[in-house]
Amino acid sequence: MTTLSPSPSSATSTDPLQLIDVDHVRFYVGNAKQAAFFYASAFGFEVAQIADLTTGSRDRAMYLLTQGNIRIILESSLTKDGPAARESAQYGDGVKDLALTVFDAEKTWKQAVKNGGVSAYEPKTWSDATGSVTFAGIQTYGRAQHTFVSRTGAYALPALKNGGMFMPGFKKVEHFGLNDYNRKNPCGLKYVDHAVGNVEEGKMNYWVKWYEEVLGFAMFKHFDDKDIGTEYSALMSKVMASGNHLIKMPINEPAAGKKKSQIQEYLDWHDNTAGVQHLALRTDDELTSITELRRRGVDFLSIPDTYYESVWKRVNAMLTQHGHTIVKEDHARVKDLGILVDADDEGYLLQLFTKPLQDRPTLFFEIICRRGSQSFGKGNFKALFECLEMEQEHRGNL
Numbered sequence: 131m132t133t134l135s136p137s138p139s140s141a142t143s144t145d146p147l148q149l150i151d152v153d154h155v156r157f158y159v160g161n162a163k164q165a166a167f168f169y170a171s172a173f174g175f176e177v178a179q180i181a182d183l184t185t186g187s188r189d190r191a192m193y194l195l196t197q198g199n200i201r202i203i204l205e206s207s208l209t210k211d212g213p214a215a216r217e218s219a220q221y222g223d224g225v226k227d228l229a230l231t232v233f234d235a236e237k238t239w240k241q242a243v244k245n246g247g248v249s250a251y252e253p254k255t256w257s258d259a260t261g262s263v264t265f266a267g268i269q270t271y272g273r274a275q276h277t278f279v280s281r282t283g284a285y286a287l288p289a290l291k292n293g294g295m296f297m298p299g300f301k302k303v304e305h306f307g308l309n310d311y312n313r314k315n316p317c318g319l320k321y322v323d324h325a326v327g328n329v330e331e332g333k334m335n336y337w338v339k340w341y342e343e344v345l346g347f348a349m350f351k352h353f354d355d356k357d358i359g360t361e362y363s364a365l366m367s368k369v370m371a372s373g374n375h376l377i378k379m380p381i382n383e384p385a386a387g388k389k390k391s392q393i394q395e396y397l398d399w400h401d402n403t404a405g406v407q408h409l410a411l412r413t414d415d416e417l418t419s420i421t422e423l424r425r426r427g428v429d430f431l432s433i434p435d436t437y438y439e440s441v442w443k444r445v446n447a448m449l450t451q452h453g454h455t456i457v458k459e460d461h462a463r464v465k466d467l468g469i470l471v472d473a474d475d476e477g478y479l480l481q482l483f484t485k486p487l488q489d490r491p492t493l494f495f496e497i498i499c500r501r502g503s504q505s506f507g508k509g510n511f512k513a514l515f516e517c518l519e520m521e522q523e524h525r526g527n528l
């Protein structure tokens with residue numbers, strides 16, 4: 131049997147667990163069939179594969195959505211006691227699992243447990259004549275977990291990226307009209323740039339240490355409430371990155387302010403439990419992606435006109451100071467599309483945040499394009515927080 135797994139040389143020696151990729155992000159939702167329509171219609175995902183009653187899955191329905199190198203599994207329960215049913219009642223729809231592709235899921239899971247991680251579930255392998263998939267899970271903050279995934283044969287990651295099967299038990303979706311439409315009208319989303327967690331007040335450093343010790347991550351950037359705070363609310367944030375910088379996981383905790391922090395608002399509506407706040411999806415062309423997403427009706431945070439009175443001076447001065455060319459995107463179009471811009475010593479980035487993707491003010495997406503900058507839009511935090519607070523006020527949660 132030909133094994134299509136990437137060769138170990140693609141991982142670095144500074145990445146002890148040898149993480150290969152974000153395998154998939156699993157959402158627990160109340161109704162996967164309808165959620166699949168939402169993410170396909172609003173964000174241009176292909177509804178690629180399915181496992182449900184028609185494939186012999188008696189307890190859960192799962193939809194694999196793909197776009198570029200992004201794979202989302204939408205899972206809902208078919209019984210009242212299923213994990214997705216229980217958790218979607220408790221937390222609303224949201225991210226359960228940020229799954230990471232590794233060379234040997236069982237070995238990685240054992241190492242993570244040895245490093246102090248708590249097992250979410252033991253290794254489990256599904257196989258058929260064409261190959262195998264092994265999952266093993268560890269718990270991270272709050273309701274979230276990381277599944278380590280190793281793949282062989284027809285299920286190996288390169289094959290999956292080329293339209294191969296996700297795992298035994300799934301079948302391809304043959305007739306879904308939006309798939310054809312989305313191929314003709316791409317949104318241009320490429321991969322998961324970072325995944326941000328909100329943890330309880332006072333717990334950020336605990337989870338920073340956890341990512342260092344259990345997953346061998348290192349601190350990437352550091353912000354404190356002086357950077358991010360507004361008059362009313364604040365947060366603290368530290369960015370953890372895997373050794374090869376493949377995956378970046380900023381961790382936020384609420385900081386005291388005059389009014390309620392947006393992190394605290396998330397926790398209040400997430401059963402006082404930590405979880406994933408946003409997934410940042412990378413595009414090579416922010417303007418084209420945002421134009422298409424807006425045309426499809428995606429609800430983004432509205433950025434006040436006053437933001438654009440100072441942004442070009444701030445950003446272009448920073449770029450010039452460090453010998454970079456100024457922002458090449460048409461400045462007027464950036465403003466018309468309500469896109470945020472930030473720069474650091476390495477370059478600039480364009481970013482924009484959606485409103486919550488479900489009724490509770492919990493999970494949202496960020497659409498990000500990097501032009502050299504490897505940071506997270508620190509200069510936008512203040513502007514962004516003021517916008518978020520206006521939204522919070524509309525919801526009566528400030």
Ligand code: FE2
Nearest residue numbers: 326410496506
């Ligand atoms: Fe972000």
